[in-house]
Amino acid sequence: YEAVRxxxxxxxxGVDTDHRTIPAEVGLIGPAVHxxxxxxxxxxxxxxxxxxxxxxxxxVLLHLDGVTTDQPPAAxxxxxxxxxxxxxxxxxxxxxxxxxxxxxxxKRNVPDDARLLVGETAAAIDPA
Numbered sequence: 001y002e003a004v005r006x007x008x009x010x011x012x013x014g015v016d017t018d019h020r021t022i023p024a025e026v027g028l029i030g031p032a033v034h035x036x037x038x039x040x041x042x043x044x045x046x047x048x049x050x051x052x053x054x055x056x057x058x059x060v061l062l063h064l065d066g067v068t069t070d071q072p073p074a075a076x077x078x079x080x081x082x083x084x085x086x087x088x089x090x091x092x093x094x095x096x097x098x099x100x101x102x103x104x105x106x107k108r109n110v111p112d113d114a115r116l117l118v119g120e121t122a123a124a125i126d127p128a
Contacts, residue, residue, distance in 0.1 A: 003095040006103050009061055015075055016059065016090025016103045022046060024055040025105060057087065057105050061126035064092065064100040064118060072100060073118045079104050080117045086110050089118055101126075 011017060011026035022045055023033045035050055049055045064073070072092030079087040087106035095101050102118065106125075110116075116123040 065122040
């Protein structure tokens with residue numbers, strides 16, 4: 001189940017999110033957040049991001065290159081680009097068709113063709 005969920009880019013709250021994650025970053029606007037309901041905690045932030053059009057971070061699927069161990073990266077492992085932290089890994093699994101993959105929350109300005117590192121492991125963003 002976890003491998004199918006990761007391949008479908010469906011975040012699991014508490015694993016693929018951190019204390020700063022807002023619903024728009026992980027695709028929860030619509031199925032889990034109502035923009036026209038009454039007041040709730042965080043409503044102003046959610047409304048601001050919705051009205052501006054883009055959240056500051058985004059959920060991506062990473063292909064992990066060269067992972068030869070049975071231990072995928074742990075949730076919370078930093079994702080770096082040129083030595084700078086640009087996000088973190090959530091769920092990492094072995095998918096029967098895609099190989100080692102992981103969900104990660106990255107800064108929006110990270111290019112889709114960037115060569116990233118998850119710990120010491122090379123990673124690439126899935127373009128789909």
